[in-house]
Amino acid sequence: MTLRTRIVSGYLAIILITGIVCTVAIHHYIKANRTYEEISKNYILINNIVNELTYRIAQRQTALQGFLLTGKTKYLMAYDENVIPVKMLLKTAGDLNEGQKIYLALFERYATLAQNWEDNIAEAEKESRRRLDSGLIGQEQYIDEITRIDGKGRPILREMKAVEERLQRMARKEVTSRSAAAAAAGGRTRNTLVAIAATTFFMSLTFGLILSNRITSALKRVVDAANVISARNLSYRIPITAKTDELDSLARSFNLMAERLQEGIRVLRESEKKYSVSVENANDGIFIVQDGKYVFCNQAFCRITGYDLDELVGMDSLHLVVPESKEMINERYFKRLDGQEVPRVTQAEFLSKEGKIKHLEISAGLIEYENRNAVLVVARDITERRDYEKRLRNLSEQIIRTQEEERKRISHELHDEIGQTLTAINLNVGLLRRQHPVGSASHPICEDIQGLVTKIVDDIHRISYNLRPYVLDNLGLVPALKWWTTEFQKRTGIKARFQAEGEVQNGFSPVEETFMFRFAQEALTNVLKHAEAANVFVSISCRSNKVKMVIQDDGKGFDAENLSSYSAGRWGMGLFGIKERALGFDGTFHIISALQKGTALIVELPCVPLEAEEKGSL
Ligand SMILES: Nc1ncnc2c1ncn2[C@@H]1O[C@H](COP(=O)(O)OP(=O)(O)O)[C@@H](O)[C@H]1O
Ligand SMILES: [Mg+2]
Structure with a gap:
């Protein structure tokens, strides 16, 4: 049974008991009230009748005496007026109900006495008077007779008086005895009400105490358990009773919570352990x-x-x-x-x-x-890694430098040595051709040789330019870039614009210049290979402490974000190599690219004053 049902039924039982006892009390009260009403009604009635009878009898006697003494008939009329009410009163008394039989006997006795007095006394007196009036007897005899008759009537009247008194006494007695009963009923009512109040009070008190004891003891168990658990004894559980009310389900829920908590903490500790082991190791x-x-x-x-x-x-x-x-x-x-x-x-x-x-x-x-x-x-x-990287960079820089030197040497050799030799050959073949007139068998051979030599000269020029453009060595970075940009446009048909701001400072080494030039070459090659661009803009700005180069196209662009989280292979040696070398020069390299909007590659290198760093040989 749930606690709520128990509380409700407990209080309903108290209300029911109180209701029953109240009904009994009210019943007593009504009974007492009715008794009071009855008594007072009877008493009033009997008192009234008795008083009235006394009054009427006295009236009648007075009226009769008056008639007898004065002889005036108006007294007799008054006498008659009282006979009827007496009779009516006696009739009323006769109508008194069953419970008043004791009074009836007295009333009957009274009626008999009254009748007797009427018949014998009053009639005899009236007879004497008649005889006096008709002169049958004298005044004196009349007085004697009346005195005698009156003397005879007196005991009757006395008895009537006694009956009256008894009636009144009885009524009084009844009032006294019945009012004691009524008072007792009233007292009982009061007692019952006091008893109800006391019982209700004690029942509520007991019920409340039992209830609060049940609630507080259950809550105390929960509080105690919470204290035990908070003192890190997680295995503690509240003992479960067989009851099934809310307090027991609270205890059950509490135990469940403690169980989950214990389990959670166990899991947490385990993962904490694993975690701390991995963190520590x-x-x-x-x-x-x-x-x-x-x-x-x-x-x-x-x-x-x-x-x-x-x-x-x-x-x-x-x-x-x-x-x-x-x-x-x-x-x-x-x-x-x-x-x-x-x-x-x-x-x-x-x-x-x-x-x-x-x-x-x-x-x-x-x-x-x-x-x-x-x-x-x-x-x-990454201290060690950084050292390795630095060493690796230096090494590759060394390789690149050697490569560049080699290229330069080959290019010079091709251009200066082989080129010049070929030029000499070409001149000689020209002479030879002139010595063999048109139409001779060897003339076409000479022409062929001259054509081949010219082609070789062109090829060597191209190869040596590709290996290392002289302009870079002869005129410097800015003119070399300008020239390369113009060449690029001619070669590819992509509109290439060039802009330079300032002159390259002394602090910028030939190695760095070469790198910048190679960067421009790679970037422009990428524009041709990947960008599908219509325009490209090459700009270089030289300031006292840094050189910045931007190569920007309006091509299809690419996802540079993903390229930066690539593996070196994926990025390709082009851009990766540029980045690595820029870092090697303590510079920076950035790619800004948006799909369908174009790409900008930016390299910035610091310009270190000559004294600070030995100028490279390239
Ligand atoms: N200007 C550009 N426009 C569009 N895509 C480019 C551009 N430059 C580079 N890319 C993209 O970046 C990739 C990497 O370039 P790169 O490192 O030079 O290697 P490679 O040119 O050998 O592919 C290219 O394959 C290309 O997809
Ligand atoms: Mg490339």
Whole structure:
């Protein structure tokens, strides 16, 4: 049975019992009331009758006496007037109901006495008077007779009086006795009502106490269990009784909750364990920064930085960052906390405890740590990788440089040595041809040879230009670019515009110039190969501290974002090589491309003053 049903039925039972007892009390009350009414009605009636009878009898006697004494008949008329009411009163008394039989006997007795007095006394007196009036007796005798008759009537009147008195006494007695009964009924009513109030009070109290005891004891069990569980004893369960009310289902739900909690915590602990094992064993440094301080670091981070865990936890997070990177790291930290977009991966230099520079590749993300925002950072030590990369770059730069030198040498040799030799051959073949007149057998052979030599000269010129345009060596980067752009337009039909701003400074080495030229070559080749463009714009701006080159086309464009997350193979050596070499010169390389809108490739190289860096040989 549910608690609600129990409460409702408990209170309904109390109301029912109260209702029954109230009905009994009301019944008593009505009975008492009715008794009071009855008594007072009887008493009033009997009192009235008795009073009336007394009055009437007295009237009649007075009227009779008056007639007898004065002889005036008007007294007799008054006498008659009283006879009828007496009779009527007696009749009324006779109509008294069953319960009043005791009075009836008295009334009957009274009636008999009255009749007797009427018949014997009143009639005898009247007879004496008649005789006096008719002169049969004298005045004296008349007085004697009347006195005698009156004397005879007196006992009757006395008895009538006694009956009256008895009637009144009885009525009084009845009133007294019945009103005691009525008072007792009233008392019973009062007692019953008091009893109801008391019973209801005690029943409600008991029921309320039982109920509250049931609720509080059940709640106490839940509270106790919650306390036990909060003291980390997760296996504790509330004992379940056989009852099926809401409090027991509360206990059952509580147990279920505790079970789920226990299970959840077990799963959480397991994953926490796995997680902490993998975090601790990770090769990458992992740390959490909160309020600008390290609040967690793994072993790898300690290894990278050379600090102990105790030293790191609580340390200002910028303490290890080199001064140049501090501002950038700080700005990103606050932006990230603020929910702003920040690149996930960045590179920064940290100072180890021994004072060594550590190159770290940092990827960071916002997390909640101990209920507050924090930044989780994975730091990969790329110091060695950077060294390798640098060495690799130097090596490839070396190769490229040698290659360029070789190209230059071959180109010069082709142009200057073989070219000139061929020119000499061509002149000689010209002479030979003139010596063999038209129509001779050897003339066409000479013509053929001259044609072949001219073609070879052209080919060698072209090959040597492709290997390394002289203009670059002879006139410098800007004119070489201008010339190449014009050539490109001629060769391909794609409208190519060139614009230069400023002159290339001394600080720009031949190696860098060559790179810039090769960049332009590669970019223009790409425009031809991939862009399907109608226009291309080559611009170079030379400032004191940097050279910037932009090659922009209006072709179909490509998804440069995806290219940047490519493998070297996918990107192809062209753009990849440019990027690598630009980085090798401490420069930058950017691709801005939009589908159907075109592509812009931008290379920026710093211009280091001559004294600072040995000028290359190319
Ligand atoms: N100007 C351009 N317009 C459209 N697509 C280009 C352009 N430049 C490069 N690409 C795209 O980028 C890819 C990589 O270029 P690149 O590294 O020079 O390699 P390759 O030219 O050998 O394909 C190209 O295959 C091409 O899809
Ligand atoms: Mg290419």
